[in-house]
Amino acid sequence: MLSEYKEVFLEELEEQLQLMDEVILQLEQDGESEQVVQSLFRAAHTLKGSSAAMGYEEMKQLTHEMEHLLDQVRSKVRRVTGSLIDLLFQSIDCLKELQKDIMRDDKSVTDISRCVLDLQAFAKSTKEEIHLPLDGLSNPALSLDTMLKIKEAEDDGLKVYWVHVQISPECDIRGARFYVIHSNLCKSGDVLYSTPDIHGIEEQEHIPLEIQLLYAGSYSSLEIQHFVAELTDVTSVRVEPVTNETSVSVDQVIEMPATSVNDDQAHKDKSKAQTIRVSVERLDHLMNLVGELVIDHTRIDQVERTQRNQFTNDSLEELSQISDHLSRIIGDLQESVMQARMLPIEQLFNRFPRMIRDLTRDLGKDIELVIEGKDTELDRTLIEEIADPLIHLIRNAVDHGIELPEQRERTGKDRKGTLHIRAAHEDNQVVIYVEDDGAGIDPEKMRNSALSKGIITSEEAELLSDREAIHLIFRPGFSTASKVSDVSGRGVGMDIVRSHIEKLNGLIDIETELGQGTRFKIKLPLTLAIIIGLLVKLNEQTFIIPMSNISEIVRISHNDMQTVRGQQVILLRNQIIPIVWLHDHFNLPRKEQKKDHIQLVIVGSAEKRLALAVDELIGNQEIVIKSLGAYVGKVNGIAGSTILGNGKVALILDVSGIMNQG
Incomplete structure (x- = not known):
């Protein structure tokens, strides 16, 4: 049974498919x-071997044919053309479908x-085949052992x-x-080096037309050229001595102190040993344990404060020192676990160039994609969750935001x-911008579209400011498209994008x-x-309200x-904000107001604001989220x-849910 290796295979498959997408686009x-083609060939060869080992015959067959075609490019038999690029992308898409089949069993x-x-x-086609002269071949880089x-x-x-040898294409x-x-x-x-490698010749089904060998012996260059040229199917031979630069570099390596080489190798070995794969489940379990420590420390801190208010002795001072030290240790541990869960957002952003390439071709547009902040780190769970909303925003911008070249x-x-x-990181949060230099959004068009679809009344339309009209894009069922394309109409699904982001305790805004x-x-x-x-x-x-x-x-x-119309509101900086009494929302009796003022927590989502009336503000605290x-x-x-320092359970408010009900 190979099921135990399936997860490892899928991880490698995802990496190789992402690499191939990027490399084909670069091509x-x-x-x-040569370097890019070799990288692509190596990825196809790797997938062919691993899929064969796992018994996925369809994937093995497909990568085998890709490898054959790429070998023709690598061997200078075929040039890279637009039709070849399209075929390679088509093959990648088929591999992705096979990937989904494997994941679904x-x-x-x-x-x-x-x-x-x-x-x-x-x-098999010969229209694009070419045969380069041997003078165009360059000597490959040699390993230390060969040098x-x-x-x-x-x-x-x-x-x-x-010794450079060219074989007849008819062979x-x-x-x-x-x-x-x-x-x-x-x-x-003796042949010190050859490409392809003679030891793996049986595994290579497609030998290139150009062969390079490094020969050491007593023959002269003319003698070598003569007897190799006489062999069957050899069309040309070029023999050249090893350059002085190679000998110099060898001398330099040999003259280096042995400790330097060993230290360098040890450093490489150490670097390799420092990187391991860890399952997400283990990291999640570790994060849960850290969360328990945070809760317990909060309780210890609460006990220490309570005791200090009643007693003063050396034991309490010692407890305080232990609590402070424990706080630092837990803080460092929490940060370390958080860092282990963090991934560069590059893993998500790398999907976009291929997507933009396909969209622009389908829509007849010319668009340059500029990506910044790839090294910004985010929790891997969030990277997965934010992918779909981001893809929707990008497709929306390409289809309905940026105009055709003629326009x-x-x-x-x-x-x-x-x-x-x-x-980018801003104020302990990650901020992602998706910006286009297209036509912009016409607030008047938004009003008319929302009015025609019955989303707002004519009275509401008249009262809407331009900013509020633009934010109608987040209303369910809204679109400005006269017909919905395969890509999107401006506004299609934007309400889903917003609700998805809000479920992640995030916010989305538009300018x-x-x-x-x-x-x-x-x-x-984060x-x-x-x-x-x-x-x-x-x-x-x-209760707890997320600070975000x-x-x-x-x-x-x-x-x-x-x-206003039976709804209590306040006017704050020329904006009318509805007031929601959380007591009524959760069927709790309102506390008798002994003070002449009310505490309001203003929460926001996109353009919408809500004032939550509460009895008392306690303060900020780090919260470990537990599901119900x-x-x-x-x-x-x-x-x-979450569990508070006094051991009691406190509920965390879902602000977007309250706002939608309000």
Whole structure:
């Protein structure tokens, strides 16, 4: 049974597919490069081997055909063209479908026959084949071991040459011909290096037309050239001595103190040993244990404060010191576990260039993608969760934000549009910007569209400011598209994007200028496991409001409250904000107000603001989020719970849920 290796295989598969996507795109944008082609070939070869070992025959067959085609490019038999790039991308898409089948344990696998036939037909075509002269070949980089062999051969008085041989394209047994050439050279000397490697010749099904060997022996260059050229299927031979630069570099390596080489190798070995794969479940379990420590320390701190108010002695002083030390240790441990869960957002951003490439081709647009802040780190769970909303925003911007080249030219813009994606850390949060230089959003068009769809009334439309009209985009069912395309209409699914981000305790906002472009701003916490929360009291019960949802806290008098259509509101900086009494929301009796003022916590989501009335503000605290469990299930307005320092359970408010109900 290979099921135990499935998870490891899927991890490698994801990495290789991402690499292949990036490399093919690089091949298309920057042109043919030996290093890039070799990287792509190696990825296909790796997947062929691992999929064969796991018994995934369809994937093995597909990667085998890709490898054959890439070998033609690597061997200079075929140039990189647009049709080849399209076929490679088509093959990657088929591999991704097979990946989904494997993840679902789906026996009815994706049909890859069409893609395989296309690859085979393309490989057999001769329209794009070329044969480069041997003068165009460069000598490969040599390993330290090979360089030491060269030095040893020269010290023994032998001659060392590069032997470049080109095989006829009509030769059907290149492997056998390569073996004959190698054997003939070994009769009078030694072959120190060859490409392809003679030891793996049986595993290589497609031997390139150009063969390079490093020969050390007594033959002269003319003698080598003569007897190799006489062999069957050899079209040309070039022999050149090993350059002085190689010998110099060998001398430099040999003259280095042995300790330097050993230290360098030890450093490399140490670096390798410092990187290991750890399952997500183990990290989650470790984070839960750290959370328990945070809770217990909070309780110890509470006990220490309580005892200090009643007694003063040396034991309490010692308890205080232990508590402070424990606080530092737990803080460091928590930070270390958090760092272990963090991944660069680059893993998500690397998906976008391929997506933009496909979208622009489908829509006939010319768009430059600019990505910044790839090294910004975020909890891996959040990276997975934010992927779909970001992809939707990007597709929306490409389809409905950035104009066609002809339209841009008519308005005096550059024909090529720009989509800017940026991530950064701000105030212990991660902020992601998705910005385009397109047409912007017309507030009047938004009003009319919302009015025609019955989302707002004509009276509401008249009262809406331009900013509020633009934020209608987040209303359910809203779109400005005359017809919904395969990509999107501006506004399609934006309500889902917002609700998804709010479930992550995040916020999304929008800025736009007509004719200049639109910018979406997403704020996310660094992790979903531990947050900073504001503790409040409602009739002696403690609740927690996530600080990421709070815009400000105000204190008002009863006279500051007004009533509009039966709803209590306050006017704050020319904005009317509804007041929600959390007591009523959770069916708690309101506490008799002995003071002449009311505490309001202003929470926000996009353009919407709500004032939550509470009895008392306790203060900020680090909160370990615990789910309510399957027995309790989902409760409207509650995101989870935590354990306070006094051992009691406090509920964490789901601000977006409360706002939607309000």
